[in-house]
Amino acid sequence: MKIPHYIFFLFISLKSFAQVENQKKEQDSIKKEVLNEIVITASRRSEKLMQSPISIEQLKSAEAKNMGAPSIFEALENVKGVQIITPSLGFKVINTRGFANTTNVRFAQLVDGIDNQAPHLGAPIANALGANDLDIDKIEIIPGTASALYGLNSINGLANIQTKNPFEYQGISIQQLTGVNHVGNIDRFSPKIYSQFNLRYAQAFSEKIAVKFNASTTGGTDWIADDRTDLAPSLNASTNLYGADNPAFDEVNGYGNESANRKTLSLNGKNYVVARTGYRETDISDYDIKNYKADVGFYFRPKKDHELAVTYKTVLINTIYQRSNRFTLDNYTLNQFAVDYHTPVFQVKGYVTSENTGDSYNMRSLAENMDRAYKSDDKWFADYSTAYKNAVANGSSVADAHRIARTTSDQGRFEPGTPAYEAKKEELININNWDIGAALRVKSSLVHAEGLLNWDKLFADFFQKIDAKLLSGFDYRTYIIVPDGNYFINPVHADENLTYQKTGAFTQLTKDLFNQKLRLGATLRMDKADYFEAKFTPQFTAVYSPKETINFRASYQNGYRFPSIFEGFSNVNSGGVKRVGGLRIMSDGIFENSYTKASIDKFQSQVNSDVNTNGLTQAAAIAKNQGTLQKNPYTYLKPEFVNSFEFGFRGIALNKTLFIDADFYYNAYKNFIAQVEASIPNTTDLAQIPTALYSKTTQNRYRLWTNSKSKIYNYGGSLGLKYRISEMFTALGNLTYTKLDRTDDKDGLEDGFNTPEFNVNGTLMAENIWKNLGASASARYQNNYDYVSFLVSGNVPAYWTMDAQINYNFKKSGLTTKLGGTNILNKAYTSILGGPSIGGLYYLSLVWEIRKI
Secondary structure, eight states, rough: OOHHHHHHHHHHHHHHHHHHHHSSSSSSSSSSHHHEEOOOTTTTSSSGGGGGGOOOEEEHHHHHHSSSSSSSSHHGGTTTTTTEEEEETEEEEEESSSSSOOSOTTTEEEEEEEEEEEEETEEETTTTTSOGGGGGEEEEEEEEEHHHHHHHSSSEEEEEEEEETTTTTTTEEEEEEEEEOOOOSSSSSOEEEEEEEEEEEEEEESSOOOEEEEEEEEEEEEEOOOOOSSOTOOOOTTGOOOOOOTTTOBBBBESOOOOEEEEEETTTTTEEEEEOOOEHHHHOOOOOOEEEEEEEEEEOOSSTTTTTEEEEEEEEEEEESSSSEEEEEEEEEEEEEEEEEOOEEEEEEEEEEEOOBTTTTEHHHHHHHHHHHHHHHHHHHHHHHHHHHHHHHHOHHHHHHHHHHHHTTTTOOOOOOOOHHHHHHHHTOOOBBBOOBBBBBEEEEEEEEEEEEEEHHHHHHHHHHEEEEEEEEEEEEEEEOOOOOOSSSSSSSSSSEEEEEEEEEEEEEEEETTTTTEEEEEEEEEEETTTTTOOEEEEEEEEEETTTTTTEEEEEEEEEOOOHHHHHEEEEETTTTTEOSSSHHHHHHHHOOOOOOOHHHHHHHHHHHHHHOOOHHHHHHHHHHGGOOOOOOOOSSSOOEEEEEEEEEEEEEETTEEEEEEEEEEEEEESSSEEEEEEEOOOOTTTTTHHHHHSSGGGGEEEEEEEEOOOEEOOOOOOEEEEEEESSEEEEEEEEEEOOOOEEEEOOOSSOOOOSEEEEEEEEEEEEEEETTEEEEEEEEEEEEEOSSSOEEEOOOEEEEEEEEEEETTTTTEEEEEEEETTOOOBBBOOSSSOOBBBEEEEEEEEEEEOOO
């Protein structure tokens, strides 16, 4: 691992800072701060951080304000063990401990314990339903399996955003953040303004009644995705056509020229794979970001420690979203209504989240159907063949003949920016069938209820005598999807909504021993989902604290993840390839009668090679290579499963100025939910099946959700340090190591690990340098890693980046100014393949807080 010297310099400088400052002021102890830290997410009850039985990270709002990131959500990149990927400026995805994905169905995001996922995805749209910066108190993160207590989709971890209670945090707060990106000619845009406005109002009218209101707007120009790497460089290798000469050229961020848009043409005795021309993302996306959200809450305390909260949230999103394709989210809305009542003894909670994709559309479908709108595939390929043969007859070389054929066939094509193009685009993005249009029209909702009971509070005397605690909980959830005919259908009752139900319950017992130096814990959870048998999830924990400043912890648990709505029930027409959910109710008969795309691609390549280089006829080449074809060995969906072991240490050292937090884990996965592409030939005649599978026009193509047969093992660890150099200076640093150990019975379907092996963060913060002036500088590094997805697979280059800020607090007026930047050296990088190139963002933030109303 090669760490840039800038990061090394940041850490090596800490010693000299400490020496200078120690001559001026006494060191400030970090002991009091750490020992008083309370977390609630690790065990679903309040407990001291030093007694937490599993790894848990936290980022407080006050600490995030002293970092260079423009928001606390983005500042999570500095937290130990956290990986954030950036499909767009308005869409950042959190993950921990491997298997990152832009639709991260393995990592749950909560706000005050309420899931903020988009129902049809089974994963959150970044921080869309999250709180704005002014209302966030802190964010707690469990890096690793949290299934025993939370179920949900927390097999990889969980983040819980905790907001400020209006009884304790009253007043009006206003923030205006104005910045600029696309600086320094890093892409085709000139510098663009980025703006974010946040408002928070909270007031307690008495000891019993309070209200809270938040609102946010975000606007700007997104980062550009314009990777022109060829994804099909070897499809015409047997005819020595590479690079710009390759007639199957498929740019990463060019759409409409993928596998479904190709055809093998026999031209003058040679077979060539030829793709339609397609369009670049820069041609079909305007990259405008316009996001709005607001929430209102009513809070009632009938008596001490009893509180009722009734909240409503609404979100309007206009940004770019990435999954197996890239989407433009346009007028996409989420709404959530929640009721929560909690006391020291019990808590009950219920909420409804609804989703409407509005005028959103699929960029790939738009591109390929824009091509087909002016000329059908059959007509285009016929024109191409004729033009190629004519060019060769007129003396052109093979490469030039292909260029002439494309130019000739593309005559009359809709050109971006023209009125005809814009009119056709408007038509296509409103057709809800991806075989002929591009619209994404989904309406969905989820209804959730849960409860917790603290038995040790209900029977306090008994549990105090035995020095134990007992917690039980239940949850129930129903997903409701309105069939749209393209994305979802109800295969049983076509005129009724599609529903999918999950139920879970758990009990957790903890027992203190040896004068509370040892705490043992055991949890058992049961989950049941429609179409699956009940699954049981145990967790065992141990925390040993020989003294209050030292903590050793160990845990074992397993976890299940049931398929999301999209994985189980999708029915998407997508450019001649139907994506079908993996439940038998959706894909009955397809698995048993299909052949894998991997074997079909290999078979077609072998046939073309024999025709082009060995002089065989097409029929002879098909007969020779038909043994390459393989029946689909996969079957209907089962839940994912993980076994997880973890060990950790927390301690305070160096005269109470250094906090150390380290962890190590080992995970074993099986039944990974993934996708396989397969085709059913349009014949049952065994002798004709190879011929049918050689041509795309005589087969039905599918992309099916199924389970990988691989067993996957990964391990890793992280080390976090917080060093109070002096009363003025604090240094934060962490190193995360994440390793894919091995894969047994590898079948190629396992999800991409998609995680760098090393991730290093370092931050130096200074408070009250002069009066109320503060500053900080952060550096991040991650090494290169392999990224695997259906959109693109390859290697993400290593990168390092720096953030910095200075702030000043005008205490009398309540105004805080912050001048900062992310990636301040403006060295463009990508966090995932297919995603945008990320440059510098420079901003000025003004926060005005009126404490009393």
